[in-house]
Amino acid sequence: MESNEAIKRLSALSQESRLAVFRLLIKAGRDGLAAGEIARTLEIPPNTLSAQLTILANAGLVASRRDGRSIIYAADYDCMSDLLVYLMEDCCQGRPEVCAPIADVAARTACCTQPEGAIS
Template sequence: MEINTAISALGALAQEHRLAAFRLLVRVGEDGMAAGDLARSLAVPHNTMSTHLSVLSQAGLITSQRNGRSIIYRIVPDVMRDLLGFLADDCCQGRPELCGIAVPGKTSTSTCC
């Protein structure tokens, strides 16, 4: 992951409601969640949630798909893995397995995502 991409993703996550929405989408998995359900679950006004989802989408962290009258949001697992790998890449002097963190493309006994 390039540094500017990481900065964009981290900036998008650096807000309470956006981080909560992203974490909720991680929990619901590939089924995703409708924007209105996200807003209700997090007690955030719908128009505010729409803005937050737009920021996450522009950062490439989530994707959306129309389903009838709803828009379903899902995380982009590859981007999440790349961001986690970027953050952990230099962990423990370049040996993330010592920290118990799996970095994509590196050998480890545990995996993430």
């Protein structure tokens, strides 16, 4: 990833309601949520939400699809992973204690562990 792309993505997340929208979509999973549900859950006016979703989409952090009369938004997990890797790829410079807190979180987070017996 180029630094300009990372800056664009980080800038999109640097506003309170956009960060809240992105975190909600991460929690919602790959199926995403309808725009109306996002607005109700976060108590964001629809016109404000539309602007925030446009910024997140332009940064590549969310994608949308039409489902009947609703527009469903979902976090782009590949984009998020690319950003996290970019931020962490040179993190420890031979000092594993720098990365230890992140490794600990990943190890105890249910979403980041494979079920017993799963093939990787």
